[in-house]
Amino acid sequence: MHLERTSRLILTIAFLSNALLVGSNRAQALDNSKQTKHPQPIVIPESSHDLSPPLRDMKIPASKVLPYHPYPRTDLGRSISGPAQLSNATKQAAASTGLNFEGIDARSGEQFPAPDPNGAVGATQYVQAVNTYLAVFNKSTGALQLGPFSLGSLWSGMSAPCGTSGEGDPIVQYDKLARRWVISHHATLSSSSYYECIAVSTSSDATGSFYRYAFQVSSYWPDYPKMGVWPDGYYFSYDLDNQNNAYQFVGELVCSYNRTAMLAGSAATSVCFQVSSTYGPRLLPADLELCPTCANGSLLPPAGEPNFFVNYQYSTGGLNLWQFHVDFQTPSNSTLTGPTFMQCQKFTPQCPGGYHLCIPQLGSSQGLDAEGGVGLATGGLTYPLPYRRFPNGPEVLLAVHAIAPGAFHWYEIHNPTDQPWVYQQGTFAPDSSYRWNASIGMDQLGDIAVGYNASSSSIYPAIRYTGRVPSDPLTTLETETSIMAGTGSETSSGRWGDYSSLSIDPTDDCTFWYTGEYLMNSGILNWNTRIASFKFSSCP
Numbered sequence: 001m002h003l004e005r006t007s008r009l010i011l012t013i014a015f016l017s018n019a020l021l022v023g024s025n026r027a028q029a030l031d032n033s034k035q036t037k038h039p040q041p042i043v044i045p046e047s048s049h050d051l052s053p054p055l056r057d058m059k060i061p062a063s064k065v066l067p068y069h070p071y072p073r074t075d076l077g078r079s080i081s082g083p084a085q086l087s088n089a090t091k092q093a094a095a096s097t098g099l100n101f102e103g104i105d106a107r108s109g110e111q112f113p114a115p116d117p118n119g120a121v122g123a124t125q126y127v128q129a130v131n132t133y134l135a136v137f138n139k140s141t142g143a144l145q146l147g148p149f150s151l152g153s154l155w156s157g158m159s160a161p162c163g164t165s166g167e168g169d170p171i172v173q174y175d176k177l178a179r180r181w182v183i184s185h186h187a188t189l190s191s192s193s194y195y196e197c198i199a200v201s202t203s204s205d206a207t208g209s210f211y212r213y214a215f216q217v218s219s220y221w222p223d224y225p226k227m228g229v230w231p232d233g234y235y236f237s238y239d240l241d242n243q244n245n246a247y248q249f250v251g252e253l254v255c256s257y258n259r260t261a262m263l264a265g266s267a268a269t270s271v272c273f274q275v276s277s278t279y280g281p282r283l284l285p286a287d288l289e290l291c292p293t294c295a296n297g298s299l300l301p302p303a304g305e306p307n308f309f310v311n312y313q314y315s316t317g318g319l320n321l322w323q324f325h326v327d328f329q330t331p332s333n334s335t336l337t338g339p340t341f342m343q344c345q346k347f348t349p350q351c352p353g354g355y356h357l358c359i360p361q362l363g364s365s366q367g368l369d370a371e372g373g374v375g376l377a378t379g380g381l382t383y384p385l386p387y388r389r390f391p392n393g394p395e396v397l398l399a400v401h402a403i404a405p406g407a408f409h410w411y412e413i414h415n416p417t418d419q420p421w422v423y424q425q426g427t428f429a430p431d432s433s434y435r436w437n438a439s440i441g442m443d444q445l446g447d448i449a450v451g452y453n454a455s456s457s458s459i460y461p462a463i464r465y466t467g468r469v470p471s472d473p474l475t476t477l478e479t480e481t482s483i484m485a486g487t488g489s490e491t492s493s494g495r496w497g498d499y500s501s502l503s504i505d506p507t508d509d510c511t512f513w514y515t516g517e518y519l520m521n522s523g524i525l526n527w528n529t530r531i532a533s534f535k536f537s538s539c540p
Contacts, residue, residue: 041334044255044270047195047214048159051265056146056207060153093478095449095467095512095536100483101142103128103515103529104135112168113493117529118383118501120174120181121513123204126531127181128515129170134183136206137531139505139513146207151185154199155212161187162197162214171227173234176290176506177300178263179204182234184227191243192219196236196255200262211265215257217272220250224498226383228285230307231300233259233326237309239281240274252280254309254336256326271326273336279320282380283311286387286397286416291444291509298444298509299389308387308416309338312380312401317346319399319411321420342413342422347403359406359434359496360457361489363522368455368496370402370436383499386441387416394423398440400450403427406434408452410477426475428466432456435464437516439502444509446470447536450477451502451514460486461496463516463530469538484530488519497527510539 052058103117112131119128125145126137134154135147151170155162165187173182181201188194196217199210222238229235233256241247255272262268275283286308290298306325313320322338357367381401388396397413397420407429414423428435428450438452449467463483468476490496497517505511515531 040273041331041336042272042274043331044215044217044272046268047216049211049213049265049267050158051202052154052157052199052210052212054208055154055210058153058156060149060156091472091478093466093481094469094538095465095478095481095534097481097483098511098533098535099139099142100530100532101137103531104130104133104148105528106526113490113495113525113527114497115517115527115529116169116497116499117515117517118170118172118499119513119515119531120172120501120503121505121511121533122174122181122206123179123507125206126513127172127174127183127206128529128531129172129183129185130529131168132170132185134170142531154183154210155197158212158214161189161195162212169223169225171225172501173227173229173287174503174506175200175229175259175263176288177229177231177292179506180263181206181210182227182229183210184225184236186222186225187214189216194218194220194222196222196225198234198257198262202265211262213257213262213268215270217255217270218253221247222253224281226284228287228307228385230256230259230286230288233257233307234262235285235307235309235324237283237285249277249281251275251277252283252311254283254285254322254324256307256324256334258328261328269328269331271328271331271334273324275322275336279313279339280311280380282382283309283322284381284383284385284399285309285324287384289386289388289442289504291506293507294444294509299391301387301389301395305417308385308397310381310385310397310399310413312399313341314347314380316341316343318343319413319422321413321416323417340420342420344422344425357494359436359455361455362458362460364489364491366489366491366494368461368490368494370434370496382438383501384439384441388442390446396442398442398448400438400440402436402438406432406436408435408438408450410438410440410448410450412448424474426477428477430480433459437497437500439500439514441502441504441512443504443512443536443539445536445539447539448477449502449512449534451483451500451512451516453496453500453516453518454480455486460489461518462486463514463518463532465512465514465532465534467536469536481534483514483516483532484518486518486520488522488526490519490524490527491522492524505533508539511535
């Protein structure tokens with residue numbers, strides 16, 4: 001999200017026919033002869049790197065340490081009843097809500113209309129980031145451990161621009177294999193010099209020290225950066241926008257940053273490919289989900305397996321999948337192969353006419369932006385793209401996006417390495433409320449969860465979740481559950497966070513953690529965020 005942007009284009013999509021919702025209907029992949037092996041990797045060396053002091057000991061200016069305003073815990077885990085799911089059956093949710101507490105809010109000092117809340121859960125902590133602040137919470141109690149403070153403070157003392165600019169679009173990940181935190185945001189040095197700032201913790205304690213890196217990624221604005229953790233790299237995607245031409249989408253940049261070097265605090269490089277503007281935006285990298293210490297945990301990808309990138313192609317009505325193999329020792333050997341096309345169905349627009357504020361709210365004529373567009377391009381899949389490999393089972397990717405007229409649609413993709421196909425997919429629309437800004441995940445048993453926002457002319461924007469267990473009928477999700485019922489509407493700009501975040505606890509591989517946006521009071525620049533955990537009863 002460019003923090004000065006005032007226009008976005010909304011997703012253009014509609015419902016899938018029931019015939020495509022059957023798990024046995026394999027999507028048709030394109031012949032391999034039609035795939036492209038992109039021949040010219042772009043090698044981007046770091047601009048600088050260093051080691052920070054422990055974050056808890058850094059002398060952050062008082063103006064950057066923000067007052068924290070916890071709200072009472074209310075509306076915990078209330079089931080939301082409604083009509084039957086569109087084209088599918090529903091049943092009472094098998095998941096139960098655990099902790100439910102207040103995250104960073106606009107009263108803490110944030111002055112941007114779209115907070116982009118996201119976070120991750122680690123061994124003992126939950127770390128949340130918004131535009132442009134960071135906070136660390138105790139995951140057992142929800143108590144605030146550190147912050148909220150300006151995100152740029154994490155890079156305090158580093159050379160420009162990472163140490164002097166907190167430009168936005170933060171991402172927080174917990175590298176489950178290394179038990180380290182990875183935190184990123186982008187920064188601007190000039191109108192044609194844009195950077196990605198990446199910090200990797202030296203331990204599992206997010207209040208400790210970090211190896212900090214700056215990479216000059218592009219002369220175009222690298223919008224909507226999204227990260228996936230993989231054994232051989234930290235994979236990112238960027239929507240490249242031309243700021244000098246009304247933020248016109250010019251293509252997708254996909255990069256792999258040298259994870260091994262960054263975990264050691266050594267000099268690091270990035271290997272990137274630029275993808276044609278025909279594909280994108282929102283080309284998401286696969287993010288590895290597993291629990292290294294769990295007896296029933298998922299497996300690592302096969303040795304040497306490439307990372308996967310997926311986007312939804314509105315012009316053709318289906319999913320595209322790329323394979324990114326990186327070789328940091330000999331970067332010229334790196335390859336980006338694809339796309340393999342999985343036919344689904346074309347959708348009709350949710351919000352016709354580009355940046356269109358179509359989502360209704362209670363008590364306000366101001367419509368909301370549906371996790372919006374990028375310049376003149378079309379929105380797509382929402383973060384993240386989880387990957388799992390089950391013992392004696394399939395390799396799985398999950399994806400989700402908003403569709404017309406106010407629902408979200410989700411996919412379970414199998415066998416991404418060789419002839420990928422859509423095992424099941426479904427549309428969730430239990431009533432006439434709008435549902436958007438969804439984030440999807442899967443636990444060690446194959447239970448699927450989705451967190452999202454909901455709003456209508458009769459309710460304030462709310463935070464909810466739903467899910468399914470493997471014994472449920474294919475393509476269906478269970479009854480939704482409330483995380484937080486909003487009590488206010490956004491009354492002026494209509495901007496909303498472009499993404500939210502669902503992660504899974506690395507210590508049990510069962511507990512989901514979700515963070516999203518809501519408003520406690522109607523107004524502008526006064527948003528709130530919530531952090532909640534929940535799990536399915538069948539997961540050990």
